Amino acid sequence: MNRTFVMVKPDGVARNLIGVIMTRFERKGLKLTNAKMMNIDRELAEKHYIEHVGKPFFEELIDFIMSGPVFAMVWEGQDAVKNARSLIGRTNPSEAAPGTIRADYALDVSSNIVHGSDSDESAEREITNFFGKSFEL
Numbered sequence: 001m002n003r004t005f006v007m008v009k010p011d012g013v014a015r016n017l018i019g020v021i022m023t024r025f026e027r028k029g030l031k032l033t034n035a036k037m038m039n040i041d042r043e044l045a046e047k048h049y050i051e052h053v054g055k056p057f058f059e060e061l062i063d064f065i066m067s068g069p070v071f072a073m074v075w076e077g078q079d080a081v082k083n084a085r086s087l088i089g090r091t092n093p094s095e096a097a098p099g100t101i102r103a104d105y106a107l108d109v110s111s112n113i114v115h116g117s118d119s120d121e122s123a124e125r126e127i128t129n130f131f132g133k134s135f136e137l
């Protein structure tokens with residue numbers, strides 16, 4: 001049993017996709033243990049995307065994630081990180097398998113609807129960044 005951090009990005013929130021995204025996770029069998037609608041400030045944006053510092057798309061990424069409310073969630077279950085990533089699909093929606101969230105709802109790598117942690121370590125770091133250290137199962 002483990003847990004992962006998933007976030008509906010500003011484009012997904014603006015397009016009213018929170019419900020359909022949550023339904024996919026629920027139908028898979030993962031369990032929602034925390035969620036909130038919030039705005040991301042620059043400090044949190046840079047902390048969340050620290051591994052992308054210096055990449056050509058970094059500034060665009062930070063501006064985009066601060067451009068509107070996001071919906072942050074914690075999902076729990078067997079192989080939560082891996083299962084969430086298979087529901088989400090590859091980063092570039094053009095390369096994502098049909099039936100994945102990014103393939104079904106997105107066209108562009110910058111506006112790809114949803115973020116999911118890429119490892120157990122990232123998940124714990126991201127959960128702490130968004131929900132605080134005191135959030136425990």
Ligand code: CMP
Pocket residue numbers: 052057061091109110111112114115116
């Ligand atoms: P995400 O899973 O949130 O993690 C980093 C994000 O950078 C990624 O999704 C993409 O939305 C965004 N991004 C923007 N441009 C690129 C790019 N050229 N290559 C990879 N990721 C990109």
